Amino acid sequence: MKPIPKALAAADALAAELADPHLTGPGAGGGGRAWPQSLARGAAGIALFHVVRAHAGRGDWDTARTWISQAASDDLTAAPNAGLYLGAPALAFVLQTAAGSTDRYRNALEKLEDATISITRRRLTEAHARINRGERPEMKEFDLIRGLTGFAAHHLTRHPDHEITADTLAYLVRLTEPPSRRGDALPPWWTGVSPNGEPTPDFPGGHGNFGLAHGIGAPLSVISLALLRGADVPGLADAAGRICAWTDQWRQGDDTEPWWPGFITFDQAAEGHVEPALRPRPSWCYGVAGTARAQQLAGLALHEPARVRAAENAMLAALRDPAQLDRIPGIGLCHGTAGLLHAAWRIADQTGSPAITAELPQMIDRLTAALDQSDRNPELLDGAAGAALVLHTVGTGTVAAPYWDTFLALA
Secondary structure (H helix, E strand, O other), rough: OOOOHEEEEEEHHHHHHHOOOHHHOOHHHHHHOOOOOOOOOOHHHHHHHHHHHHHHHHOHHHHHHHHHHOOOOOOOOOOOOOEOOOOOOHHHHHHHHHHHOOOOHHHHHHHHHHHHHHHHHHHHHHHHHHHOOOOOHHHHHOOOOOOHHHHHHHHHHHOOOOOHHHHHHHHHHHHHOOOOOOOOOOOOOOOOOOOOOOOOOOOOOOEEEEEOOOOHHHHHHHHHHHHHHHHHHHHHHHHHHHHHHHHHHEEEEEOOOOOOOOOHHHHHHOOOOOOHHHHOOOOOOOEEEEEHHHHHHHHHHOOOOOHEEEHHHHHHHHHHOOOHHHHHHHHHHHOHHHHHHHHHHHHHHOOHHHHHHHHHHHHHHHHHHHHOHHHHHHHHOOOHHHHHHHHHHHHHHOOOOOOHHHHHHHO
């Protein structure tokens, strides 16, 4: 993609603001409201931003190392709550990005990878036992932020030919297979809880989640990426097809402006109807920023040009609709403008869409205006570091492997 200088200038200004861990508040510096080893809210996420800048020659490695040290300042957790966004796996992802094709951080990375593989195997054992019992999954078993899709994304990028990568992808295939013990029409990834991960009276029959943060959108993205990279795991294409069949069933709008729900309830599934008012905001976590990219990747992996066109039309419709854009006034990757901008850039970069590319400058303007108006926190997922990372990427027009946006299941 062609570099956009005004985006890069904004990223450089934010980098200066985020340079010193002691000046960015307790959420990033360790202590306070976030663990340093949190990719979403702690020092690990800000370290990732400085690592990417250092690789591009826009920042210095001393700053990146300072933030990495801050991220590793507490004992790293390999507890059951560890995942791509927290603990040893999160720091492994940051160090992998820092290392690139060099031997940088080799010893530390080997130890972190051993821990991450051990956690993955434990989680796989638990997941397969759950499937064998014929029970429905909890979101945290398979989702991107806490679950096995996050591990699959990491392993696919880190060591695509490793046994653990094949095993984790094989689990995602099994996740999509209809169980023999249940006769209902709900998909096998349907959860018995509310979107917050807990049972509530408002969701008596649970829900089906389309999003990338906690739903089936992330498995679709990772499976599709594995197919595009030539992964030799039986059933991957069939799994992608099963997910696509379900998302097609619930796709709303028309060919020029399709959209997908963020989630559906048991009653909606029974009635076969989604109210137009339930159209989610165009965010990464639940909206078109995430779901359109997942559909584009699936279309490319399954050789379905119509799916690719529908995904790009969905993104373009959101970018051209002021009412939709006004629903994401924040700066963040998760809920805000940065997530939509980056997903749009990824979609345009993948297929060279001139229509989406033409909308990027106005999205940059929206993001920089939101940054000027916000009392921003420094965090990666909802704060300044994430916005800066997107502006850096759009500004330079490239993302070098290993891809930093692996943790968003966008690449």
